[in-house]
Amino acid sequence: MTANRFSRRQFLQWSAGAAGMAALAACVAPAAPGAAPAAGGAAQPAAAESTIQFWSEIEKDWLEATLAKYQEANPGAKVELVSFKWGEMMPKVLTSSAGGTAPNLIIQDRFRMAGWAGRGGATQIDDYVMQYDVSPDDFWPATWAEGNWQGKLYSIPFNTDGRFIFWNKDLFSAAGLDPDQAPPTYDWEAMRDLAAQLTKSNANGQVEQMGFVPFEKNGYGNGGDYVYAWSNGGEFMKDDRTAWMDNPKLVETLQWQKDVVEGVGGIQAAADFSAGWPSTAGFSPFGAGTLAMMVNGDWNLSQFNEYYPDLNFGMAPWHVRGSESDVTGFAGGFCLAIPTGAQNLDASYKLMNYMTSFDTQLDLGIQRQSIPCLKEAALTEELIASSPYPELRRIANESMEYARFRPITPVGQEIQDLWTSPGTGRDWVLYDQKTPEQAAADMQTQVQKALDEFWTSVGA
């Protein structure tokens, strides 16, 4: 499996058995502070002073190898890696922090940082920047921005990923389209028509070949929901205290998503076509040649190479709506952060510095085909050339210069759930339960309420 952070999420949820069980236990009686020490937490105080606990939900094998190198190069430094399945780690970070046995360093989903920092879950690390003379300009702007909350720094970017339109050149040729011409993502009406044109159904009315489905659901892609919103000039927040889910630009986006889905046969047809496909895991209808277009992450490049080596496809940035020259992008990915109450900051800083050093970041990019957050490493020719598709890798890595990022707010999770998760807010529109206006208004109510409660809880 290749590194693919954001999208691997749902797949790994499937195997997050312990998380489910832990959740069940926790649901019956949410634990009081100190009542639920995390796995490994109990062993921590007894460990040598210089041993630091490093928790991660991603990149287990690469981290093991990298940490071995680190310990070899730094005699005396001891790092214990604790790997989790997707979805298991953060509840344990929460309870172990409450119990005073937080790990020293974690790799955390970056867009959630504001939520953690705002609620006292992270250690401020501005003095790390001073101590190690770190320059924010060395990192991609979107990735650095997400580590900040209220003017203070809480995390250092680790790796990132971009979102692009992928198209199947063979299916384009078969439909009489120019296979080397990227789909007209600047023209949403044209995209809607193209999606319908490339969709083919069998005698039973079942879709055999799907043109394009612009929302995140099994096999249809990843992260597009944000890309479309930004492409249309939509923002999710007016300011730190005011949500903007009822932004007319977002309403338009929902309407367009709905229109495209109607054009390919409606939500039931779309759900039927995608049923059973994993969200990630390498296998996808696009790879199998039955989905003509999708918005997805650059990690697909190495997956195509592994699972679908003969796939004839193109990849390009998504355009700003109405502009043939301007493009937009989406930076996801992870960061390095220190949970609240963690001890031995010096050792954590040292490891943090190692993880974000040029050599380590370059190695991450080459070995895992993941975009390093350190610009210089991401743009190194050796990394670009290491890709099975060097030109597309270059597009992906360079896109980080202009990539957007999710709203930095303590209610980022609520926004993400409503806007992109199959099942919640967005489905109201797709399943005709609410008009886009009504859905957006209801999302606004929910997010604003969560936001108000947050600000009340911090006494501001």
Added chain:
Amino acid sequence: MRATRFRSLRSRDTLWFYIFASPWIIGFVLFYLGPMIASAYLSLTNYSVLMPTRFVGLYNYEQMLQDESLRLAIWNTAYYTLFAVPLGAAVSLAVAILLNRRDIRGRSLYRSAFYIPSIMPIVALSILWIWLLQPRFGLINSFLGLFGIIGPNWLGDPAWSKLGLVLMSLTGIGFNMVIFLAALQGVPSHLYEAAELDGANGWQRFRNVTVPMISASIFYVLVIGLINSFQIFTQSYVMTDGGPADSTLFYVLYLYRHAFDYFKMGYASALAWLLFVVIIALTYVQFRTSEKWVYYGN
């Protein structure tokens, strides 16, 4: 006289009882009762785990009244329970009756086969069932296809998603089947013989001998089934993430999101207490009605 109390055999037994039960008692007090009491208090606060906690009185409970998604979660959970519990009890009883027949060859093999799925990890089962319920080539719809029925998109259609999970719940009948098997073997054969002499047919024997004699087990299965099914979580967490269109947003999934995704542990605690009260109330109703139909042999 206090000093002499433990000298009596009876009191010494009592002492030993508590000593032997102490691992459970300590575990229960520390890991269940303690957190429960704590959560009762936390449900009156804005507890988010890592921030200073403020007492908010009944705010969380007031919020529950206006929570549209909560109403939906309660509806989904009740709907699931209404189908899953009686169906699960009926199917496990039917299987138990079949596997209680002496004329079935390889009976113990079948019993094992029906029991094994109930001890499989639920996450593994969930992934398996995504494929069983796949609309075009899943086994369920392929089977329906043999009768010319075009099966629904079980997990992808809000109208069918809960029923898909109800079907899946039948994987767990093995545990109840064992309980029913044990109960069936406890029914004295002379009752059947007497009924037969009186000319009772198979259905009448089942209705008037079997059911009353195993009614305590049926009651147990229904009570435990209701308690468990109100806490359905993993299936929707793994298979549907609450979708499509919130149709599998079950109570505990909703609670989990508030506790661990939205940092609203106070609200989640209040939700947990509502669930607790609802389950207690329904169980009480079950117990009260049971007086009318459960036969304990007296």
